[in-house]
Amino acid sequence: SAQGQFLAFDEFGRPFIVIREQEKRARVKGLEAQRANINAARAVSNLLRTSLGPKGMDKILVSQDGDVTITNDGATIMEKMDVKHQVAKLLVELSQSQDNEIGDGTTGVVILAGALLESALNLLDKGLHPLRVCDGFERACEIAVKHLEATSQELDVFANDNELLKKAAVTCLCSKVVSNRQNELAAIAVEAVLDVADIKRKDVNFEHIKVEGKPGGSLEDTCLIRGIVIDKDMSHPQMAKVVKDAKIAILTCPFEPPKPKTKHKLEISNAEDYRKLYEQEQQYFVKMIEDVKNSGSNIVICQWGFDDEANYLLHANKLPAVRWVGGVEIELIAMATGARIVPRFSELSSEKLGRAACVREIGFGTTDDKMIVIEGCANTSAVTVLVRGGNKMIVDEAKRCLHDALCVVRNLIKDSRIVYGGGCAELMASLEITKVVDMEPSIEQYAMRGFADALEDISNALAENSGLNPIETTTWLKNEMKNNPDKRYGVDCNGVGINDMKELNVYESLQSKVQQLQLATQVVRMILKIDDVFAPSEYS
Ligand code: ADP
Structure with missing residues (x-):
């Protein structure tokens, strides 16, 4: 590459190129840089793919001093993974911002970003300029968000003894290690949030909820202390x-x-x-x-x-x-x-x-x-959730799960609009984008279509993780959705054979989904805009 080289002349005046070996910097430029970055980021998102959904797998992460963590929480996996690549690190931060602002959807957001990057790579290979790709993605994201807002459903979360809050917490916990105690833990999460919530102002002061863990006893001993x-x-x-x-x-x-x-x-x-x-x-x-x-x-x-x-x-x-x-x-x-x-x-x-x-x-x-x-x-009015469990690993994971459940409940109190899970919201957005694209004259239509395709990856991953054929499942779901616009079809992860997520009560907060879409789009834009990487060669 140009910086590590310079031109010299031999004794006959012929030019030759000297590569400065001592120059320990690697440099990648242009499409090559984008390709390398996208591949690094996708390696990370592929790793999380198998952890998505109720049938998602757990990962064991061993730190350098031998601490073992078992989890399927996206943010935690990303945090504990020792990611060196500078662009892959952006995905780690992506997962963390989803965690900080919303609390759940931390796996989904990374998988979505990975799928968008894959789409982007195809578009770049076709010769589309990276910024055109970004613009198209952003417009598609806007359409998706608007459509989800328009089709979202406002819930009365306090009706029937807070039934819906409990259900949302259960959905959040069912993919986790603690799933066999999901009902009890969900009830605890709901009570804890309601204890510190200001319902009239739709506000929840999270500082007043402490989650403490003590190894010993069993998960059943977990309790809420006022x-x-x-x-x-x-x-x-x-x-x-x-x-x-x-x-x-x-x-x-x-x-x-x-x-x-x-x-x-x-x-x-x-x-x-x-x-x-x-x-x-x-x-x-x-x-x-x-x-x-x-x-x-x-x-x-x-x-x-x-x-x-x-x-x-x-x-x-x-x-x-x-x-x-x-x-x-x-x-x-x-x-x-x-x-x-x-x-x-x-x-x-x-x-x-x-x-x-x-x-x-x-x-x-x-x-x-x-x-x-x-x-x-x-x-x-501070409350403490005291988490018990057989060993430190279980207690730690249970604490993370409870954190997620607490977030879900809080989010629903703050904004009780929901969309349906199991890939349903993503597919609905995808179909809507495809509809709009048909009338789009500019070349951004390609990028928008790419965005719509990437959205299908969530249902693909959920199907794959549940042992279903991903393409068949997604195609079937899309067809059902077109034919029954009132139903909310999604991937039947637990093999019960009902695919209407309304009936299965699998939903997520609108805010969480919107945040996922927007954060993933932003990070993809950030990665695509990089066309030059200078780094010490050991990192490239
Ligand atoms: P995240 O860290 O992103 O929240 P999860 O492993 O909790 O990841 O998986 C969440 C995904 O699983 C969402 O897309 C959600 O809609 C889906 N999901 C959760 N429960 C079910 C279920 N019972 N049936 C189908 N999909 C589900």
Whole structure:
């Protein structure tokens, strides 16, 4: 290539080309660059293809330090894959933006982008200019979005005890590892979102939903807690496990007597001295506990530990206590319960205590795992979903699944228009584009047709993953759609033989689908506009 070469002349004046070997840069230009980039991106999207839909496969991803992740969540696979190629990285970001804004559809968006790129490559090979391809794709995308908006359906998501919200969450969970508990988890997701939702303003504050996981127990033990959960237990096994109408003292000072400074010498020469010292220590503890009791507090949360003596005295004085609570959690509890964090026993007073309806220690069946739950906090409606499962891998995956389900429910509350899944929405958009293209005089018609073709890839992939013949299935679906415009045909992934997604209740939010189409189109434009790649040669 031109940059790595220069012209020289030999002793007879004949020119020859020197390739600078030490120049460690590889450069690819023009169609060659586009082709290379498209292929890299498609390699990534092909990898995700088998993970799409309820029959999608899971992937095992092993990180460099040996951590194992099992998932079929597009965003997670992309995040954990160590993608080096600079253009393939754009697809990783694509999946992440879908995840950040919508939460689900992270696999679909990458597959769509891959299909669009494949179409684009065909068009480039035919001699279409990349920018014409982009323009055609964008116009087609606009048509698709308009058509989906026009044919979308507005749902009353709160009717029948939030039936539709639950169904949407179930659809989202059915393709995941946790699918055997999908109904329970879906119900938890719906309850959690409704707890923090402002229905009138159609707003959901996601910050108020925490998803915490603790390996151990089983998925069935997963539960919704209307408050905060911390991974600690009461400091003494015989302390009360439940404190109703809690008045919480949050202390950042340790329950221990002041340490003698090193420059003082402490000499204990006989039993009498020792007894005196012991009594003095006891006095300190007694005073501390008195301070706490006098403030009106009935439970102590302490950033530091305390020794056995203090622990015993707390227990004897019927003052349940939690020790070694981390700084972040201390602040969270203080905020939620309206407590002030107290650095010295002498500063304790009634108005500095935090309030909660109940603080309790929960155990899990036969294990000795314990956690502290603070419910009915004075200052917040925050809820925590506590995810349990056999091992860390399952808990992590269940947390991701729940995140998706929470997003789906939130999205439906914010905008309750839906389109149907199983490839239905994509095929409807595809048919509409084809219809419009027939009247399109400009050469963008080719690109628009390419876009319409690419949309078929979703139903193809879903069919393939369910063991059906992709082309036959998609052709059949398209025909049925043309003949019955009121029905919403889609791929029957679970082999139940009904293809009307309305009857099967397989739907996705309009917003999610629109976002998928727009993000995929944008990223394809970005990739097509690159016609020159300079990179250190090891990356090319
Ligand atoms: P994503 O990460 O993109 O959400 P999923 O693996 O969850 O990927 O698959 C979602 C796709 O599977 C969507 O196209 C959705 O319409 C389809 N789908 C989900 N459940 C069903 C079902 N029961 N029947 C047919 N298609 C389904």
